[in-house]
Amino acid sequence: MAAFDDLMLFQRDTEALGQVAGRLGWDQETVMPRGSAEQRGDEMAAISGVLHARRTDSRLGDWLAEAKAPDATGEAMLRHIRRSYDRSTKVPARLAAELARVTSIAQGKWAAARQDEDVAAFVPVLDEVLALKREEAAALAGGGDLYDALLDDYEPGAKAADLEAMFGALRPRLVALREAILGSAHQPATLEGHFAETPQMEMARTLAAAFGFDFNQGRIDKAVHPFSSGSGADVRITTRTDESDPFNCVYSTIHEVGHACYEQGIAPEYALTPLGQGVSMGVHESQSRIYENQIGRSRPFNGWLHDQMTEAFGALSVSDAEAFYGAVNKVKPGYIRTEADEVQYNLHVLLRFDLERELVAGRLEAADLEEAWNTRFETDFGYPVDKPSNGCLQDVHWSVGLLGYFPTYSLGNVYAGCLMQAIHEAVPGVDEALAKGDTSPATTWLRENLQQHGGLRTPRDTIEHACGFAPTEAPLLDYLEAKFGEIYRL
Amino acid sequence: MAAFDDLMLFQRDTEALGQVAGRLGWDQETVMPRGSAEQRGDEMAAISGVLHARRTDSRLGDWLAEAKAPDATGEAMLRHIRRSYDRSTKVPARLAAELARVTSIAQGKWAAARQDEDVAAFVPVLDEVLALKREEAAALAGGGDLYDALLDDYEPGAKAADLEAMFGALRPRLVALREAILGSAHQPATLEGHFAETPQMEMARTLAAAFGFDFNQGRIDKAVHPFSSGSGADVRITTRTDESDPFNCVYSTIHEVGHACYEQGIAPEYALTPLGQGVSMGVHESQSRIYENQIGRSRPFNGWLHDQMTEAFGALSVSDAEAFYGAVNKVKPGYIRTEADEVQYNLHVLLRFDLERELVAGRLEAADLEEAWNTRFETDFGYPVDKPSNGCLQDVHWSVGLLGYFPTYSLGNVYAGCLMQAIHEAVPGVDEALAKGDTSPATTWLRENLQQHGGLRTPRDTIEHACGFAPTEAPLLDYLEAKFGEIYRL
Numbered sequence: 001m002a003a004f005d006d007l008m009l010f011q012r013d014t015e016a017l018g019q020v021a022g023r024l025g026w027d028q029e030t031v032m033p034r035g036s037a038e039q040r041g042d043e044m045a046a047i048s049g050v051l052h053a054r055r056t057d058s059r060l061g062d063w064l065a066e067a068k069a070p071d072a073t074g075e076a077m078l079r080h081i082r083r084s085y086d087r088s089t090k091v092p093a094r095l096a097a098e099l100a101r102v103t104s105i106a107q108g109k110w111a112a113a114r115q116d117e118d119v120a121a122f123v124p125v126l127d128e129v130l131a132l133k134r135e136e137a138a139a140l141a142g143g144g145d146l147y148d149a150l151l152d153d154y155e156p157g158a159k160a161a162d163l164e165a166m167f168g169a170l171r172p173r174l175v176a177l178r179e180a181i182l183g184s185a186h187q188p189a190t191l192e193g194h195f196a197e198t199p200q201m202e203m204a205r206t207l208a209a210a211f212g213f214d215f216n217q218g219r220i221d222k223a224v225h226p227f228s229s230g231s232g233a234d235v236r237i238t239t240r241t242d243e244s245d246p247f248n249c250v251y252s253t254i255h256e257v258g259h260a261c262y263e264q265g266i267a268p269e270y271a272l273t274p275l276g277q278g279v280s281m282g283v284h285e286s287q288s289r290i291y292e293n294q295i296g297r298s299r300p301f302n303g304w305l306h307d308q309m310t311e312a313f314g315a316l317s318v319s320d321a322e323a324f325y326g327a328v329n330k331v332k333p334g335y336i337r338t339e340a341d342e343v344q345y346n347l348h349v350l351l352r353f354d355l356e357r358e359l360v361a362g363r364l365e366a367a368d369l370e371e372a373w374n375t376r377f378e379t380d381f382g383y384p385v386d387k388p389s390n391g392c393l394q395d396v397h398w399s400v401g402l403l404g405y406f407p408t409y410s411l412g413n414v415y416a417g418c419l420m421q422a423i424h425e426a427v428p429g430v431d432e433a434l435a436k437g438d439t440s441p442a443t444t445w446l447r448e449n450l451q452q453h454g455g456l457r458t459p460r461d462t463i464e465h466a467c468g469f470a471p472t473e474a475p476l477l478d479y480l481e482a483k484f485g486e487i488y489r490l
Numbered sequence: 491m492a493a494f495d496d497l498m499l500f501q502r503d504t505e506a507l508g509q510v511a512g513r514l515g516w517d518q519e520t521v522m523p524r525g526s527a528e529q530r531g532d533e534m535a536a537i538s539g540v541l542h543a544r545r546t547d548s549r550l551g552d553w554l555a556e557a558k559a560p561d562a563t564g565e566a567m568l569r570h571i572r573r574s575y576d577r578s579t580k581v582p583a584r585l586a587a588e589l590a591r592v593t594s595i596a597q598g599k600w601a602a603a604r605q606d607e608d609v610a611a612f613v614p615v616l617d618e619v620l621a622l623k624r625e626e627a628a629a630l631a632g633g634g635d636l637y638d639a640l641l642d643d644y645e646p647g648a649k650a651a652d653l654e655a656m657f658g659a660l661r662p663r664l665v666a667l668r669e670a671i672l673g674s675a676h677q678p679a680t681l682e683g684h685f686a687e688t689p690q691m692e693m694a695r696t697l698a699a700a701f702g703f704d705f706n707q708g709r710i711d712k713a714v715h716p717f718s719s720g721s722g723a724d725v726r727i728t729t730r731t732d733e734s735d736p737f738n739c740v741y742s743t744i745h746e747v748g749h750a751c752y753e754q755g756i757a758p759e760y761a762l763t764p765l766g767q768g769v770s771m772g773v774h775e776s777q778s779r780i781y782e783n784q785i786g787r788s789r790p791f792n793g794w795l796h797d798q799m800t801e802a803f804g805a806l807s808v809s810d811a812e813a814f815y816g817a818v819n820k821v822k823p824g825y826i827r828t829e830a831d832e833v834q835y836n837l838h839v840l841l842r843f844d845l846e847r848e849l850v851a852g853r854l855e856a857a858d859l860e861e862a863w864n865t866r867f868e869t870d871f872g873y874p875v876d877k878p879s880n881g882c883l884q885d886v887h888w889s890v891g892l893l894g895y896f897p898t899y900s901l902g903n904v905y906a907g908c909l910m911q912a913i914h915e916a917v918p919g920v921d922e923a924l925a926k927g928d929t930s931p932a933t934t935w936l937r938e939n940l941q942q943h944g945g946l947r948t949p950r951d952t953i954e955h956a957c958g959f960a961p962t963e964a965p966l967l968d969y970l971e972a973k974f975g976e977i978y979r980l
Contacts, residue, residue, distance in 0.1 A: 016536035
């Protein structure tokens with residue numbers, strides 16, 4: 001028991017320091033003075049150094065060799081620490097430092113290339129990033145699949161082959177649905193008008209409260225990019241406002257509230273342990289997406305939201321609840337992943353997943369990326385990419401070394417589909433409550449069946465435990481076809 | 491050179507982590523959600539543990555033994571690190587932990603005792619604190635004076651005997667001045683009215699800018715207690731508002747801006763080195779006090795401030811500049827140190843200095859503190875203490891183990907007196923500029939002659955270098971007698 005207890009005590013401080021580093025990130029995006037950025041870089045480097053030293057501390061190896069967990073919860077804690085220690089120690093310090101250096105340069109070059117619509121200016125540094133990521137993957141994979149080794153960082157236990165099967169089933173039906181929608185004679189109206197910032201931020205707070213966000217252990221601020229940060233008793237989200245499009249603020253807020261409620265919903269006894277955070281990117285995204293889409297863009301909830309927005313902003317250009325529901329769920333052609341609707345979003349992700357697998361395997365070179373992107377885009381979306389900032393330069397991810405991250409977005413959507421099916425089967429009166437702005441039947445079920453367990457189970461088992469069935473893409477597809485078939489009268 | 495360079499690299503991260511810990515303190519007092527306090531305690535403990543481990547790291551001993559400084563600046567850096575390392579390693583870990591534990595309890599008991607006006611409830615735990623502080627002092631003093639050993643933590647190099655001589659000269663003339671003022675037939679009017687929070691906070695920003703606060707590397711927020719936090723490129727202050735007394739916000743702001751401008755004024759090449767922070771509490775207080783009092787409560791500056799406040803709040807109850815100047819500098823009987831004016835403030839501090847020297851020496855017991863306090867108060871102020879919250883329970887300091895801290899407040903006032911005399915001798919047109927709200931002749935002199943040097947010299951040498959003469963209490967006394975003699979027509 002001594003080794004286990006010593007390890008947990010050490011880990012507790014590591015978790016607490018991780019929270020401190022996260023808070024520093026929040027500060028940087030919300031309240032930090034403009035001219036403090038350079039010093040902040042030194043501060044972040046210092047605390048990152050402390051965290052890295054703790055995560056590779058040789059005492060961890062000794063404790064892990066000796067520790068005996070007292071129960072299944074303890075076993076789960078050891079599993080997380082062992083996994084982190086193994087991964088951290090497999091990557092040579094020289095390689096980690098080189099990755100940090102090159103991705104920092106690459107991010108700057110990516111931003112400039114996007115600005116200048118100049119893919120060629122980004123290709124050489126992307127080549128460098130890819131070479132280093134392949135080296136990292138090889139160190140982690142121990143002879144196994146390189147892409148799986150990278151994916152595992154964001155979605156522990158997930159395998160590219162499984163995702164490929166799942167996404168392979170999604171793609172043709174989504175392409176067909178997208179075509180049918182855009183070809184339909186019935187097209188919902190768009191919400192138009194001017195929406196002042198102050199009532200938008202009030203609406204954000206109203207929505208957060210409606211979804212169960214705990215303001216006593218969290219806060220909402222404005223920032224350039226919406227995000228959720230922190231775990232346990234201090235979870236902070238940001239949102240943004242666009243005075244010509246209030247849905248930007250509404251759905252950014254609900255999305256981040258989904259992430260935040262997951263963190264706030266984890267059992268308090270897991271706080272500052274390896275179980276005290278959302279278990280993976282995919283499961284995290286399942287929470288943000290089910291809050292945002294399956295609940296937040298549902299017909300019953302939209303009825304309530306229509307009333308709230310009419311009260312906040314006066315009569316809307318879409319003046320009845322049905323037109324409002326159509327406006328919320330309107331599908332428009334577009335190039336940008338982050339602006340995509342429920343139907344097209346996954347097509348954007350699938351494109352990136354397939355391309356980055358080729359990049360990691362070395363079957364696609366950085367120099368050929370633009371052509372591959374544009375060809376695939378036209379195949380799935382039906383029209384050509386007009387410029388690189390609308391194509392292969394739109395996302396920051398690859399420049400900073402995030403390879404294996406994109407698929408977790410669609411995995412989250414698939415999981416959200418499964419969870420919503422389970423909720424509808426298990427909980428009576430969900431829609432009736434949503435029509436009154438009461439999300440609690442749905443969110444309480446999520447808290448009890450998924451959120452509270454934090455990192456207790458693997459990501460996939462977390463979903464299966466909550467749903468009672470192994471996750472598949474079918475519920476998401478059925479949901480999308482039914483919902484949009486009705487809206488677009490297909 | 492290798493040892494020196496290694497040491498500086500290590501120290502740089504320590505300084506950066508110190509900034510992170512400070513930022514966490516700022517967060518706690520300004521933006522932290524209410525319900526996050528317990529987790530924040532764990533986070534603070536974790537980063538404090540990291541800092542303590544770095545400050546007592548045995549490699550420091552090796553580096554310090556080997557390091558050769560390349561120049562005088564390097565020598566000064568080594569001096570700071572050596573001093574910190576010596577102090578940190580002299581106090582046994584067991585004693586440091588016990589002090590942390592007992593003072594945490596004592597602070598709670600002090601707050602309750604003050605609330606209940608019950609000195610007896612505080613005496614036993616104060617006894618415990620005193621016993622531990624004496625033990626700490628003995629460990630630090632190495633046979634020398636116990637009080638000096640504690641004082642040295644806040645004012646390196648200062649000696650109680652020197653302060654005693656200085657304060658001994660202050661006390662009788664301040665007591666006499668106080669009596670003359672309160673006995674004068676001429677009493678200035680008080681500013682009355684209602685002052686809304688929003689224009690008060692706007693005024694705070696105007697004043698900060700007028701004193702040279704750099705908003706590009708700093709910010710101002712509201713908090714319960716005004717404070718300044720951070721060094722280098724990220725210095726943040728807080729202020730507060732009282733809708734019946736705008737001077738509370740005005741002078742809290744100017745005071746904290748003084749602290750902040752000292753930090754912002756330090757040469758950028760000292761950032762994240764041991765020289766990159768204000769050199770001592772006394773020198774820090776000299777900057778906050780000269781900004782607040784010698785400049786901010788001066789007749790010429792008050793003329794400008796009167797116009798500003800009339801513009802912000804409409805016609806004032808003290809409608810001419812002379813009456814306004816009287817209201818700003820009005821001396822009223824009172825019990826509370828933090829609310830005291832320039833004349834009485836030091837009498838409050840001198841009382842505490844004399845009592846805490848007796849407490850540390852063991853010549854005064856906690857049980858006898860209240861009587862000693864009340865006797866001394868009546869001697870110096872002319873009327874008895876009415877209740878413990880207005881007497882020996884008013885300050886938090888002793889409960890949290892801050893013994894040797896109080897005298898730095900008066901030392902700061904003495905230093906401010908010296909600095910203002912030097913400015914008047916060295917800089918032409920200071921008052922003419924202040925009359926237009928332009929503090930730059932005075933503040934530029936302070937930046938060039940004092941602030942930029944950070945921790946390069948000892949505290950006393952820092953003042954002497956700036957002034958060109960050894961600091962004494964005479965300029966402060968002369969200034970107070972002249973200023974208040976004129977206002978009160980003595």
